[in-house]
Amino acid sequence: MAEPMYRQIADDLRRKIEAGELQRGGRLPTEIDLREQYDASRNTVRDAIKWLTTRGLVETRPGQGTFVTERITPFVTTLTGPPEGGDEDVYLAEVVASSRTPYTSDPRVEMQRATGNIARALHVEDGTHVVSRHQQRFIDGTPWSLQTSFYPMTLVNKGATELIQATSIEGGAVAYLAAQFGIKQVGYRDSIAVRVPNESETSFFKVPADGRVSVFEIYRVGFDEMGERFRLTVTVYPTDRNRLVINVGETPPVDVQDEPS
Amino acid sequence: MAEPMYRQIADDLRRKIEAGELQRGGRLPTEIDLREQYDASRNTVRDAIKWLTTRGLVETRPGQGTFVTERITPFVTTLTGPPEGGDEDVYLAEVVASSRTPYTSDPRVEMQRATGNIARALHVEDGTHVVSRHQQRFIDGTPWSLQTSFYPMTLVNKGATELIQATSIEGGAVAYLAAQFGIKQVGYRDSIAVRVPNESETSFFKVPADGRVSVFEIYRVGFDEMGERFRLTVTVYPTDRNRLVINVGETPPVDVQDEPS
DNA sequence: GGGTATTTGTCCGTATGTATT
């Protein structure tokens, strides 16, 4: 018995799913039925289902059954854009171009002390005062991303008071800082990691609480003309419904069939 | 009883881990000990451990025990580079710069027919003949990425016979095509997704077979001066040991403390 | 190398709770 029984059951079910014997979105036999079908105990059948669940092949719904997961048509986010641009405008342009309806919540603004990653990314001392602006973004009503931007409090002291208003900044904060204070963004750097979502993220994105859907965590640091870091934006996207795109050099426009499936 | 018992146990253990009561890399009490400690059954304790395992907080080793996972110092891959550059040289430069030792296997070369994603990405008909070159890459002996490049067979017919040699191409395939055949890469596009690794990937990367560590899958399409797609490179990186970086505009060099942890 | 103790992995059966139809 090289393979444990629950793995054999899982592999057989996976084969049936991939062969199309079990349709996308379709319901699997109940645990009791599978128990008889494979001559195993219900717990062993559940182990097999759990194995498939971890791999995102099926999902269970109490009272209803176990279902083959449907493929989500991914939303595409392009990370490369004009160096002087903020994130908001790029985001809006893309979403509108794909004829979807975006919605961004009003920001929750907080005064904080930068610690750990935040301080390191902004190149400030641990404990430095910063403004954080946190927003939720939706597309067609689906929760899409959580975004938090951090600005050194020194910008506010210099008069950039819009940063501490709990309303969206017309045209975006980056354009506001450029137009009003001459702080022009000449470049930015993104650092992309993948991690398990925390509790508030799972509840906002409505992903299963068992941590099998991970999230992209993107740190974007903006540089001004002196090479100083004047903002940090941390954006979190669920990996199950998002795809990131990067263009370098001369690239023709994306067309529909470019999307891998 | 809002929270199930196994969640309460898991939360308590997580708290102890995050508070430092259980050290990184340290061993948890045995399942039997935890069973007595929390006055639960061994299976319930195991459910709690499974919950923590899915979130990457602990890992189990048969015959040894359950351990708090250690943080892996991530390797950083910069996706933005010179538009005319291949991937190999950039990769080598980065690895050498961080004083690590890279190793790339000789390629496994196959003649294939492009289907599905491959055909779509190259903008060729389904079933078109292509050359695939598959390589394994290591850093300091650790498996780091799996890479497969696809080239239309028409390039070989035009004389680019190095593509079908099962040896590394000196200076990289992109430079070879530019120097010998005038096929200059003027830009490329990366499309980044996250998915669960398949069986050969879990075994190569030595990640747990239960699918809780996912992988980056990056499709890189190269464009020539006519805007045509002449190569596709698919690279897979485990997300637990890799971080991707993108630079746009003018960005100062990375320094050590930039690394989020 | 072999044997033994320890520890996690697999599998069973059963009972009860909770969500949905």
Next chain:
DNA sequence: AAATACATACGGACAAATACC
């Protein structure tokens, strides 16, 4: 309210991997 289906929890038995003597 009743039926259905998955979720939680218990206890027990044996297997497999590892460490240690």
